[in-house]
Amino acid sequence: xxxxxxxxxxxxxxxxxxxxxxxxxxxxxxxxxxxxxxxxxxxxxxxxxxxxxxxxxxxxxxxxxxxxxxxxxxxxxxxxxxxxxxxxxxxxxxxxxxxxxxxxxxxxxxxxxxxxxxxxxxxxxxxxxxxxxxxxxxxxxxxxxxxxxxxxxxxxxxxxxxxxxxxxxxxxxxxxxxxxxxxxxxxxxxxxxxxxxxxxxxxxxxxxxxxxxxxxxxxxxxxxxxxxxxxxxxxxxxxxxxxxxxxxxxxxxxxxxxxxxxxxxxxxxxxxxxxxxxxxxxxxxxxxxxxxxxxxxxxxxxxxxxxxxxxxxxxxxxxxxxxxxxxxxxxxxxxxxxxxxxxxxxxxxxxxxxxxxxxxxxxxxxxxxxxxxxxxxxxxxxxxxxxxxxxxxxxxxxxxxxxxxxxxxxxxxxxxxxxxxxxxxxxxxxxxxxxxxxxxxxxxxxxxxxxxxxxxxxxxxxxxxxxxxxxxxxxxxxxxxxxxxxxxxxxxxxxxxxxxxxxxxxxxxxxxxxxxxxxxxxxxxxxxxxxxxxxxxxxxxxxxxxxxxxxxxxxxxxxxxxxxxxxxxxxxxxxxxxxxxxxxxxxxxxxxxxxxxxxxxxxxxx
Amino acid sequence: xxxxxxxxxxxxxxxxxxxxxxxxxxxxxxxxxxxxxxxxxxxxxxxxxxxxxxxxxxxxxxxxxxxxxxxxxxxxxxxxxxxxxxxxxxxxxxxxxxxxxxxxxxxxxxxxxxxxxxxxxxxxxxxxxxxxxxxxxxxxxxxxxxxxxxxxxxxxxxxxxxxxxxxxxxxxxxxxxxxxxxxxxxxxxxxxxxxxxxxxxxxxxxxxxxxxxxxxxxxxxxxxxxxxxxxxxxxxxxxxxxxxxxxxxxxxxxxxxxxxxxxxxxxxxxxxxxxxxxxxxxxxxxxxxxxxxxxxxxxxxxxxx
Numbered sequence: 049x050x051x052x053x054x055x056x057x058x059x060x061x062x063x064x065x066x067x068x069x070x071x072x073x074x075x076x077x078x079x080x081x082x083x084x085x086x087x088x089x090x091x092x093x094x095x096x097x098x099x100x101x102x103x104x105x106x107x108x109x110x111x112x113x114x115x116x117x118x119x120x121x122x123x124x125x126x127x128x129x130x131x132x133x134x135x136x137x138x139x140x141x142x143x144x145x146x147x148x149x150x151x152x153x154x155x156x157x158x159x160x161x162x163x164x165x166x167x168x169x170x171x172x173x174x175x176x177x178x179x180x181x182x183x184x185x186x187x188x189x190x191x192x193x194x195x196x197x198x199x200x201x202x203x204x205x206x207x208x209x210x211x212x213x214x215x216x217x218x219x220x221x222x223x224x225x226x227x228x229x230x231x232x233x234x235x236x237x238x239x240x241x242x243x244x245x246x247x248x249x250x251x252x253x254x255x256x257x258x259x260x261x262x263x264x265x266x267x268x269x270x271x272x273x274x275x276x277x278x279x280x281x282x283x284x285x286x287x288x289x290x291x292x293x294x295x296x297x298x299x300x301x302x303x304x305x306x307x308x309x310x311x312x313x314x315x316x317x318x319x320x321x322x323x324x325x326x327x328x329x330x331x332x333x334x335x336x337x338x339x340x341x342x343x344x345x346x347x348x349x350x351x352x353x354x355x356x357x358x359x360x361x362x363x364x365x366x367x368x369x370x371x372x373x374x375x376x377x378x379x380x381x382x383x384x385x386x387x388x389x390x391x392x393x394x395x396x397x398x399x400x401x402x403x404x405x406x407x408x409x410x411x412x413x414x415x416x417x418x419x420x421x422x423x424x425x426x427x428x429x430x431x432x433x434x435x436x437x438x439x440x441x442x443x444x445x446x447x448x449x450x451x452x453x454x455x456x457x458x459x460x461x462x463x464x465x466x467x468x469x470x471x472x473x474x475x476x477x478x479x480x481x482x483x484x485x486x487x488x489x490x491x492x493x494x495x496x497x498x499x500x501x502x503x504x505x506x507x508x509x510x511x512x513x514x515x516x517x518x519x520x521x522x523x524x525x526x527x528x529x530x531x532x533x534x535x536x537x538x539x540x541x542x543x544x545x546x547x548x549x550x551x552x553x554x555x556x557x558x559x560x561x562x563x564x565x566x567x568x569x570x571x572x573x574x575x576x577x578x579x580x581x582x583x584x585x586x587x588x589x590x591x592x593x594x595x596x597x598x599x600x601x602x603x604x605x606x607x608x609x610x611x612x613x614x615x616x617x618x619x620x621x622x623x624x625x626x627x628x629x630x631x632x633x634x635x636x637x638x639x640x641x642x643x644x645x646x647x648x649x650x651x652x653x654x
Numbered sequence: 655x656x657x658x659x660x661x662x663x664x665x666x667x668x669x670x671x672x673x674x675x676x677x678x679x680x681x682x683x684x685x686x687x688x689x690x691x692x693x694x695x696x697x698x699x700x701x702x703x704x705x706x707x708x709x710x711x712x713x714x715x716x717x718x719x720x721x722x723x724x725x726x727x728x729x730x731x732x733x734x735x736x737x738x739x740x741x742x743x744x745x746x747x748x749x750x751x752x753x754x755x756x757x758x759x760x761x762x763x764x765x766x767x768x769x770x771x772x773x774x775x776x777x778x779x780x781x782x783x784x785x786x787x788x789x790x791x792x793x794x795x796x797x798x799x800x801x802x803x804x805x806x807x808x809x810x811x812x813x814x815x816x817x818x819x820x821x822x823x824x825x826x827x828x829x830x831x832x833x834x835x836x837x838x839x840x841x842x843x844x845x846x847x848x849x850x851x852x853x854x855x856x857x858x859x860x861x862x863x864x865x866x867x868x869x870x871x872x873x874x875x876x877x878x879x880x881x882x883x884x885x886x887x888x889x890x891x892x893x894x895x896x897x898x899x900x901x902x903x904x905x906x907x908x909x910x911x912x913x914x915x916x917x918x919x920x921x922x923x924x925x926x927x928x929x930x931x932x933x934x935x936x937x938x939x940x941x942x943x944x945x946x947x948x949x950x951x952x953x954x955x956x957x958x959x
Binding site for chain 2: 316317318321322325337338339340341343344390393394397468469471474475478479482485486492493494495497
């Protein structure tokens with residue numbers, strides 16, 4: 049009798065268990081399936097505020113953090129945008145004004161309408177974060193409830209004004225407006241003064257300080273609830289994931305077919321690889337990985353690899369203050385020593401391609417900008433140890449017992465600085481060290497604890513040789529400013545170009561090229577001025593300046609380009625389909641944008 | 655008085671003088687008594703030889719081979735290769751010197767600090783005891799590994815001496831407490847009383863009378879501290895907070911897990927397992943050898959006396 053009782057209880061448990069598993073199985077395939085991915089910009093930190101201005105904040109671009117519009121990031125069409133909170137936009141012929149019309153149906157997740165006032169408040173906050181100044185914003189005029197006009201500062205000549213303005217984050221005025229003083233716009237006006245009147249200049253300085261201070265308090269602001277005008281709204285946050293659900297007030301809610309999104313936390317690439325290999329991520333953003341991981345990921349049949357070009361390159365940069373790197377021929381010799389193919393094969397085998405030319409931009413971008421006549425003048429610095437040796441000998445270097453000695457007779461040693469956690473840089477630094485050591489220069493990689501520390505030390509001129517990301521964007525001004533901007537002493541202050549010599553260690557000039565560079569064409573150029581000029585020209589007028597900058601970079605080698613990154617992403621088609629894999633511009637954006645545009649649909653339940 | 659026939663001449667009593675057995679002979683005996691101890695001893699000798707001669711077996715710069723990245727185990731690469739095609743065996747052998755030297759120095763510092771502090775505190779009691787024990791408590795309450803992590807961001811551990819010193823500084827607390835309590839009990843014993851009665855100096859009493867009695871404990875601790883120090887330094891390197899040496903076992907583990915994907919794909923497994931195997935073998939050797947050390951220093955355990 050007892051046995052029967054026990055058996056029946058066991059049976060009951062078994063039946064319950066089976067039915068529960070069955071429910072779980074069907075749930076993963078029905079239309080309620082949640083879309084799982086990782087947030088590209090940072091891991092989840094549950095303690096951080098739900099604030100888009102906080103660098104680790106729990107506000108997620110394209111999901112619950114919205115912009116006016118989303119840039120396609122295409123080199124061929126820099127001005128192609130996908131609508132965000134703005135429905136349409138137009139620019140005055142001189143590029144000084146941008147008029148933006150908001151989505152008529154745009155609402156915040158509490159049902160309130162998204163208005164021009166929200167945009168105005170957001171632009172005021174952009175001044176406190178320093179972003180508005182970067183695109184020369186001068187004033188904001190509310191034309192109607194849903195229409196707004198943005199103007200450049202008087203005398204502004206920034207050609208990407210509307211391009212940058214459209215990419216500003218928009219926050220609700222009823223939540224963030226109270227953080228700003230009532231006279232915020234007069235403070236902003238004061239801060240923009242660029243004339244010679246000393247009282248006004250002092251006032252401007254005071255206003256700028258006030259804005260900076262405000263900016264800091266805004267980044268710390270922790271709103272109690274997440275108010276979103278995006279397709280999703282944050283529902284739950286824990287150390288494992290951020291869980292977002294569909295926002296019924298989203299202006300294009302009918303296009304969004306995904307009901308919830310899980311942004312998984314990660315502590316490093318390795319964790320993302322595990323999710324990817326297990327087929328748990330519906331979309332995997334760009335992640336550096338070794339070949340064995342790529343193969344494993346592709347073993348999962350539903351994982352699809354999507355490759356689009358990027359405009360980011362990794363290079364080995366020199367501080368010319370340090371001996372012997374101030375000598376251009378030494379930098380050229382080093383370019384001949386480094387076997388870029390071998391470095392890329394070890395360091396970035398999957399998401400990289402060896403750089404063909406050192407010209408300041410990636411090879412894929414260069415294809416559109418550099419004519420064959422200019423290309424033929426460029427040096428490929430292909431791996432050639434004999435050539436490197438002969439250059440060094442000419443410069444007075446001597447080789448003794450297999451080791452190169454500097455012209456002053458001292459041994460040549462090199463620390464290549466890389467960042468902890470950047471495995472591609474560490475491995476790249478190690479291979480380059482091996483190649484240099486084989487050649488007779490004692491080199492070793494040195495790891496810096498964090499990227500923030502690395503950037504600060506680099507700017508403070510502490511490193512002679514280190515890795516650097518150059519190019520960065522299809523926008524040629526941004527690309528060349530990675531070399532001939534602040535790193536080489538050229539800064540834009542109130543719309544004017546200012547040069548700081550390397551002797552002033554506080555201004556961040558860590559490259560230290562001379563101001564005037566004579567090219568093989570006989571022309572003398574100032575790379576800082578040329579780069580600044582790119583900022584003033586429309587893309588179709590930029591070609592001449594770009595070619596000169598590319599040639600100057602090739603001839604003066606401020607940094608040796610090692611590899612170009614390729615933008616490799618994955619989508620998983622087991623739970624969702626209709627990914628925008630054919631639309632390169634959308635693939636350059638995050639999944640929230642895809643969904644808002646009507647892409648990504650759950651597969652029908654089995 | 656006639657001597658009876660049955661009487662035997664009495665031989666003079668001439669006992670063999672006890673010359674004692676030399677320490678080394680006794681030590682050898684305690685090692686060879688059990689097979690496990692011999693194995694432990696052999697492993698330790700192997701690693702010591704590796705640390706001393708390893709770097710001379712290879713060129714100062716290990717060759718790389720970009721055509722053999724994460725190569726599987728073969729005759730050419732008995733333990734496979736790393737991310738740039740360098741033999742893992744070569745990395746383990748050349749890396750042994752730093753790891754072992756730093757650990758040995760760390761253990762030595764631990765034992766020296768701990769013993770001296772413990773002896774002084776336990777023998778003199780009173781205010782010196784209070785001061786030393788409060789300092790000890792301070793070091794015991796600080797979690798040593800996080801402290802190491804913080805210290806390593808400030809100091810450069812490029813040299814094993816620096817690493818060993820830091821490891822020693824952070825781990826002597828427990829040792830000092832144990833030696834103190836043993837000293838407290840020994841100082842009340844008759845032979846110490848007698849030595850004090852003879853007017854011998856405290857220095858003599860501490861180091862000639864008390865120290866030999868705690869030497870077994872110290873010897874054992876020296877070896878266990880070595881394993882502790884190895885784990886601590888390899889842990890630091892694994893976290894990537896100390897200088898990057900491609901042949902450091904901790905760096906190898908770090909690169910295998912975080913760059914090579916050894917946890918997600920079997921291709922890079924030899925790269926992960928090589929340093930783990932080295933660590934496992936070394937720990938095994940030390941644990942097996944501990945048994946012999948106990949007997950060497952503790953006369954009561956000597957089975958033939």
